[in-house]
Amino acid sequence: MSNRIEDERVYITKLNALKESLGAAAGAIKFHIRTLTLDDSLTDADTSQAIDISLDDDGNAFPAQARPLSAHTLVVTPVGGTSLSALTVQIGDAADPDEMLTATDLFGDARNSWTDAGGVGTFGRLEAAAYVPLATYTSTGANMSAVTGRVAHVIAYYKMLSPYVDGYVAT
Secondary structure, eight states: OHHHHHHHHHHHHHHHHHHHHHHHHHTTEEEEEEEEEHHHHOOOSSSEEEEEOOBOTTSOBOOTTOEEEEEEEEEEEEEEOTTOOEEEEEEEOSSOTTSSEEEEEOTTOOTTOBOOOBOSSOTTOOOOTTOOOEEEEEEESSOGGGOEEEEEEEEEEEOOOOTTTTTSSOO
């Protein structure tokens, strides 16, 4: 009987280990967050500008071999500017500027407003090492240099660690 109890303990321990490993897989969803102060970031004397958001707020590059799932923009301080009547943003890369977020107007959104306009790209596409996410802004009524406000761009992506690629196993 005692062997049976011991076997059950081992079995329960293995199940808990499996559950933890599955939890780690679900934990492979990460967030790439880049906050922009528009007064400083948007400087063009025309009505459109693309901003490279490949470095996050901590200076880390968007990871290679990641699968972007979605992109969102959070208005941290309201978007404004003299003569501005609209400011749209879309998120993607140079080849597909709205693959993660279709053009969405941020002008007049209250603080802590969250966009949720799905992109038109292929869901879960594996990105190569050279992927560079861009936030492309387009204004109506004013040049980019007149825009004020602060926004955070959030890209959700899926990234499993590889023991070979991420340096855990010497090759």
